[in-house]
Amino acid sequence: MDTASPKTRTRIQKQKRELILEAALEVFSQHGFRGSTIDQIAEAAGMSKPNLLYYFRSKEDIHHTLIQRLLDTWLAPLRELDDVGDPLTELRGYIRRKLEMARDFPRESRLFANDILQGAPRAMPMLEDELKTLVDEKAEVILGWMKAGRIARTDPRHLIFSIWATTQHYADFDVQVRAVLGPGRDGEGRFEDAARFLEQLFMDGLKPKG
Amino acid sequence: MDTASPKTRTRIQKQKRELILEAALEVFSQHGFRGSTIDQIAEAAGMSKPNLLYYFRSKEDIHHTLIQRLLDTWLAPLRELDDVGDPLTELRGYIRRKLEMARDFPRESRLFANDILQGAPRAMPMLEDELKTLVDEKAEVILGWMKAGRIARTDPRHLIFSIWATTQHYADFDVQVRAVLGPGRDGEGRFEDAARFLEQLFMDGLKPKG
DNA sequence: GCCATTTTTGACCGATTGGACAAACGTTAG
DNA sequence: CTAACGTTTGTCCAATCGGTCAAAAATGGC
Known part of the structure; x- marks a missing residue:
């Protein structure tokens, strides 16, 4: 066969x-x-x-099939970011979906992280193609919101990076997070703490109210 | 000998x-x-x-010596976080120092990231000891600021995580950042963009002025 | 039951790897 | 000059690795 x-x-x-x-x-x-x-x-x-x-x-064939197949799942949350709808609600939703992915699919996150850390020898073509295209498209959407004064004016691409970084951190550096937090709160509790913190960070930053 | x-x-x-x-x-x-x-x-x-x-x-001996020796350098920025002094200035300074480390010592960042990603088989003892101790100490400092109403009230440990994540992202996922941003801005320009963005994010968040 | 096709396996191969070792080399103090 | 010590290297080894292959076993159509 x-x-x-x-x-x-x-x-x-x-x-x-x-x-x-x-x-x-x-x-x-x-x-x-x-x-x-x-x-x-x-x-x-x-x-x-x-x-x-x-x-x-071959081993290479398995890895390639895996990374190819998982990319869509991985990018789904960003794809859902919708032009219409309230900008802050959209971004909050994106952050939460991405955090849920880190909680529910940590292996997928680490699979990509492992490859990218070492120079993306296997994922590079997809980064330059599908990923870049999607980010360009969504950065334009975010830029539109900024120009309309509906969210603060910053660099949309670095905003996306910061959302990736903060959410995937809980999957990729899980053992470190656990080591630092200690055995106190379990998985679900930690997730809620992280969700609450990130919402506040991205919405209001650290300046005290007033 | x-x-x-x-x-x-x-x-x-x-x-x-x-x-x-x-x-x-x-x-x-x-x-x-x-x-x-x-x-x-x-x-x-x-x-x-x-x-x-x-x-x-042995190979293990080299790696162990390396990771042991680099930990102090790596934690130095957090150590400098000072109880006295203006909280927002202190945090801004920490974020900038950490971002400078990502720019100037990306190999050190990736060395740790590689190990931690795979369950920290070699770095774990240091995570539970020196790292946890330092984070506990600094979390207490930050908590003091929050209780005094000098910065917004959140989870200090998750705040530290988010600073690690966003800054180290530029070292660990450098190829992805490059692939997404394209060849437009070089290293120094990208660094300044990131610094500006992160300062705004951590200070004010995304809500529009007003 | 019989044959063709698909699936599974044990045995094997060449390449690479971490590491050992003794011999060779260099240097320097007396 | 030479003995002693520190340094360097060529050679070798056992283990592990990705992958092959032919033969055995299971499966399914008739």
Whole structure:
């Protein structure tokens, strides 16, 4: 058979590929590309290494498929940022959705972070294409709000960076956050604390009321 | 001789060790621990692999020495945060110093980020000890400012996280920032844009004036 | 039940890796 | 000059890695 042509894939092949991708996400997000071995992924997927290589041509192939497939999910919150609607409400919503993604999909966040940290050897084409296009489009929307005096005037792209940075921080640097905060509040409590803080930061900053 | 006992190290040994650590910082920060090889570090340091292993017992030893030594530098900006002095000025200063570190020492930032992303297998002891202690101390200072009504009331620890996240983002995700912004503004211009944006964000937030 | 196709596996391979080691080299004090 | 010590290197090793391959096992259509 030919696992390379998506047309002819049986239901079993699709299932196994999904199983492998799920296992690979777990392993890659924890150890990075070079730090992960095919054996680890195979074991996590409950199959032998040659068996895994029957469904994917190579380790590179798995990683590429994974990162390609997850990009849409990852960019979805920004896509929802809507031109119509109240600007502050839209941005608050974006921040919250992004924070929810960091809470619900930390592995996906770390998968991208691992690659980008090392110079994006695998994600670069998508950064320059889909990501840049989307950011350009949304930066224009935000700029429109600023020009209309509906939000403060700043650099829209750096605003987007700061939203990415602050939200993804809770996924990418989770162990550090945990080490600093101690065992006091659990996952859900921490999430609410972060949400409250970020809302206040992005809305009003640090200056005292008055 | 015995490179393990710091007491008996000659000047040449110290020099060579510095040379190796500099090379190792370059390599580790680009490829992570597992992605780096002793050969790469040795070549970057201009010596042979066995020669390098004459000065450091193992790859792990190099990484450990590096991360241990760099922690103080990395935490210095936060240490400077001073109880006396105007709170908003202090925080603005901290943000700027941290952003300067991201600009001037991106390799150090990536070295830590690489480790923490993968569960901090090597940095964890320091996170729980020195880092937590320092954050606890400074969080108390910030909390004092809040209680005195001199800055807005929020969670001081999440405030520190957000400063780390937004500033280090420019070091850790440099390639992504570059891909999104395009080749327009160079390093120094980008830095000034980021500084201006972050100052405004942390001071006033996004609400329009009025 | 039988055959063709798909799936799974054990055995294997070449390349790379971290590290050991002894021999060679350089330097310097006496 | 030379013995002692610090430094450097070529060679080697065992382990691990990504990936191949042929044969075995399971599956499904007839």
